[in-house]
Amino acid sequence: MAAVNESAAGAGTGSETTAPAPPARRDPERTRENILRAALAEFADKGLGGARVDEIAQRAGANKRMLYHYFGNKEDLFLAVLERAYERIRGAETRLHLTELEPIAGMRELIRFTFNYLVEAPHFIRLLNSENLHQARHLKKSKRVRELHSEMLAMIGDLLRRGAERGDFRDDVDPTQLFISITGVCYFYFSNIHTLSTIMGADLSAKAALQTREAHAIAVILGYLRP
Amino acid sequence: MAAVNESAAGAGTGSETTAPAPPARRDPERTRENILRAALAEFADKGLGGARVDEIAQRAGANKRMLYHYFGNKEDLFLAVLERAYERIRGAETRLHLTELEPIAGMRELIRFTFNYLVEAPHFIRLLNSENLHQARHLKKSKRVRELHSEMLAMIGDLLRRGAERGDFRDDVDPTQLFISITGVCYFYFSNIHTLSTIMGADLSAKAALQTREAHAIAVILGYLRP
Amino acid sequence: MAAVNESAAGAGTGSETTAPAPPARRDPERTRENILRAALAEFADKGLGGARVDEIAQRAGANKRMLYHYFGNKEDLFLAVLERAYERIRGAETRLHLTELEPIAGMRELIRFTFNYLVEAPHFIRLLNSENLHQARHLKKSKRVRELHSEMLAMIGDLLRRGAERGDFRDDVDPTQLFISITGVCYFYFSNIHTLSTIMGADLSAKAALQTREAHAIAVILGYLRP
Amino acid sequence: MAAVNESAAGAGTGSETTAPAPPARRDPERTRENILRAALAEFADKGLGGARVDEIAQRAGANKRMLYHYFGNKEDLFLAVLERAYERIRGAETRLHLTELEPIAGMRELIRFTFNYLVEAPHFIRLLNSENLHQARHLKKSKRVRELHSEMLAMIGDLLRRGAERGDFRDDVDPTQLFISITGVCYFYFSNIHTLSTIMGADLSAKAALQTREAHAIAVILGYLRP
DNA sequence: CATGAATGAGATTTCATTCAT
DNA sequence: TATGAATGAAATCTCATTCAT
Helix, strand or coil: CCCCHHHHHHHCCCCCCCCCCCCCCCHHHHHHHHHHHHHHHHHHHHHHHHHCCCHHHHCCCCCCHHHHHCCCCHHHHHHHHHHHHHHHHHHHHHCCHHCCHHHHHHHHHHHHHHHHHHHHCCHHHHHHHHHHCCCCCCCCCCCCHHHHHHHHHHHHHHHHHHHHHHHHCCCCCCCHHHHHHHHHHHHHHHHHHHHHHHHHCCCCCCCCHHHHHHHHHHCCCCCCCCC | CCCCCCCCCCCCCHHCCCCCCCCCCCCCCHHHHHHHHHHHHHHHHHHHCCCCCHHHHHHHCCCCCHHHHCCCHHHHHHHHHHHHHHHHHHHHHCCHHHHHEEEEEEEHHHHHHHHHHHCHHHHHHHHHHHHHHHHCCCCCCCHHHHHHHHHHHHHHHHHHHHHHHHHHCCCCHHHHHHHHHHHHHHHHHHHCCCCCCCHHHHCCCCCCHHHHHHHHHHHHHHHHCCC | CCCCCCCCCCCCHHHHHCCCCCCCCCCCCHHHHHHHHHHHHHHHHHHHHHCCHHHHHHHCCCCCCHHHHHHCCHHHHHHHHHHHHHHHHHHHHHHCCHHHCCHHHHHHHHHHHHHHHHHCCHHHHHHHHHHHHCCCCCCHHHCCHHHHHHHHHHHHHHHHHHHHHHHHCCCCCCHHHHHHHHHHHHHHHHHHHHHHHHHHCCCCCCCCHHHHHHHHHHHHHHHHHHH | CCCCCCCCCCCCCCHHHCCCCCCCCCCHHHHHHHHHHHHHHHHHHHHHHHCCCCHHHHHCCCCCHHHHHHHHCCCHHHHHHHHHHHHHHHHHHHCHHHEEEEEEEEHHHHHHHHHEEEHHHHHHHHHHHCCCCCCCHHHCCCHHHHHHHHHHHHHHHHHHHHHHHCCCCCCCCCHHHHHHHHHHHHHHHHCCHHHHHHHHHHCCCCCHHHHHHHHHHHHHHHHHHHC
């Protein structure tokens, strides 16, 4: 093999990255959007190091120069993609309206959402994976992302407080730790799905396997939360 | 900036990769070992794509040509490093003798071990992270790694059975799922420590944060296992 | 493919290069001979530039160092192989005893021999091919090869003279030119057999094609020689 | 000596490869053409394996990267050079208008052309030589070259038919075989000119030698064709 | 006589980015 | 705004040859 890169063919990027959209001559907004989507797909497929600027431009049906025009350079483009990905998941989360649900139902819904979001947005995991390999070098430059999680943590805190008051939940749970555990129980399964599948000799992405895992994740968290 | 790679300087690789060991002229075994250790450090620092063959040779105090002599090429070297890493964690696990402990104590010990192994071997996470970016392309070629986890699963199964018999644990727990959950609750914290720290505005690698997290991980799993 | 070389896999080298012969410890003559045969095969397969010293040593079942011990370096080894190849064809030629045959029969035998020698010793063509690419750089250093052809030319001269005297042949033929024409009519077919086969969309190495060609070569030369 | 390659300095490439032409900034067509010409010269000088990509770029006055931009890689560039060489000789052939000449005159003209083309285009021989060392690996990928020879064969067939009708030629001659013989009688002289010159202790590229050989080639073919 | 580990120079190829139009 | 040709630096990998044993 000639060159080794971070490539991981066929990782898929969900429905966000469909056709590159028509060439869009003289439509700056369209061009910018095309590049961003193409970059999301490419970075998710191959990681930051493995992604190719030429490939992104081609996927976007745009000229390479435009990429630099709109985003500065490859790394800044990566950050833009990251921010976009975080915005998406936040948008989805806020639409859950967990505060309107009873504690146990709300908690179950939150776990379900977390699990299924990762099922449908594998690119998100791959982006975070890449970014952590780089020690969050890019994210640290972002001003917007820091505030993204306060809302989520507030929601979890609200569920925990209401649940404890009603006697549904134990009362010694820290929202931040629980958030990490919920995510971890779901995320690790997907972030390491290839090595786990290989080691266990099973296809963890099969539909049945996913259902089993989702049920287990819910059982672990709710089981822990019992008073 | 000229070339962007998967570099993430100063990630550290634990105590395994100390000095490159004396030049060791005409000591094939030593040379091979030096290269393997240097590669572990380099791959963990920078990922597969970001690692530089020249750098590995230099770290190993060996000639670049030797790397190809002993390992074929960069990717096969990466696989050798992966196998070595898996062997290490397995070796540590078998030394736990969990079957000799009471169920709850054994389970607590297992979680503790899992958590602290990741604290002390951050390179392991980074290697798995890289390998999953590549969809376990290398690991799939390995014949040895598949059997590594059967022992661990047997141990967990033994703990669960004994615990259920004594009334310490609930009796509906699947060992494989639990293994993934234990690992996930610990692993995610470390694999995403940089993005999490950034988003939360806190240093999750601080000693106090680690202690809090370890206690929480134990609480989640043991809480869930309550009958 | 990683590196481009003069390789031409599976060109075959006839019966001279059979098994590498037993390791031959402490049998200098045997070792030398093994290396020479292995080199013949390797050079014929891949040309001078494409041949690999390691490969030759391996084919010979000998240590690489021995190669340098006996032959100095790669280029001198190539020359040794060339000389050996020329000696072989000369040996075969002198065994023809053309001077004992009638002119027409002798000439036919000579063409037949030339044609069939090339059929059975494709390595010879490939060695000459390589050497001419290098402008006979090696052969020019050889003291032995220059005298090799005087005998052949004398034989042809003898055939021509006797044939002209009997009225079988025209009497204006230069032996040297005829030698080149006989060889050329046969040689070109084989030296360019791959490009010719490709261009003509036929397999010129098929048995029927060879028979047709041999008959034609004889017809051309004997037709020309008619008085 | 460090590395041995297929180099054969100073082989010359005829008048096609003169000066590298002005740098030609921002003239893609010119750049492409410059690279192609430089590659022709370099490949003819040193063979496929011996040719150096750096050297080609330098000869072309172009950046090395452009070579890959326009031709993919070294081997594909070699194929492009081969196709170009075949196109040239075909173009020259069709300009002969042999069908307008009387059979004997036409045949003589064809032999003359073949002989003199090889005199003036030694690079053509060296390219074919290289390609045959590689078993026409590249040419087999070409779609265009297969049809190049049908025209030539048709011309020869036409000459033979007309000649036989007029009683100038014998009537049992296969055009394909004759084509190979004409080319062989000329080609071998040049393809092996270095080894032949060495063995015979004469300079076969001297003007007198060339004239002698040309006359002989014509005599052989026309002598054979006599009814 | 024999081994194979070690080496330095250099090969092809890749890539993010800039420049001329 | 948009194009894609051009670039320099650096990456992986190769190879004939020598050295220590």
